[in-house]
Amino acid sequence: MTTAVTIxxxxxxxxxxxxxxxxADAVAARLYPDAPRRPITPESxxxxxTHLLVARVATEAVGLCAVIERGDGMVELKRLIVAAQARGRGVGSALARGAEAQARGLGARVIVLEVGIRNEEAQALYRRAGFTPRGPFPPCRALPVSPFLERAVPA
Structure with missing residues (x-):
């Protein structure tokens, strides 16, 4: 991949x-084979x-994430996924930066997310992006397999 990534x-x-x-659903099924899952559909x-950010190289979609308005200056980052052929090329980091820009444009003060405890790649990405631990946020509840993270949105 030599073409720049656009978000x-x-x-x-x-x-x-x-x-x-x-x-994204396949990754969850691999990491948590016994856990109940609710697949996310385009319609949902x-x-x-809800704002869908798509990462493209030329015209090919190679990643995505959703930024969901939660009120009170908070947005949720959900389902950040990068296609196998685009991993290791900065697409995940570009999506995280795009989510921050979207959050800023929406007037949000904080980005929150829930990440699977076994998804070490995602946890590493979020740490590099400056996310830190926090408690659950509505409508989520505390689960031992799902740490919650947050990051302030710089002005």
Whole structure:
């Protein structure tokens, strides 16, 4: 991959989004085979207050994440995923920066997220991006397999 990565807010109702969402579900199934899961669909992301960021190299979608408005100056970063062929190329970090920019544009003061305790790659990405531990945020509840993290949104 030699072309630059672009991050844009896009509609989830397009042909290349379902494959990336399925990849996120497959990662969860591999890491937590016995846990109940609710797959995220493009339709569930096509709602007011949810902003889908898509990472592209040229026209190919290679990653995505959702920024969900939670109120009181808070947004949630959800389902950050990078396709296998794009890993190790800064796409995850670019998506995290894009989420921060989106949060800033929405007037948010803090980004929160929940990450699986076995997803060491994601935890490392979030630590590098400046996220620190916190307690659960609504509508989530504390679970031993899901640490919660946060990061202030710089002005």
């Amino acid at each position: 844009r807010v896009e509609t989830p109702l397009q042909d290349d989004v379902p494959a990336l969402l399925s990849l 992301l096509a709602v007011p207050g």
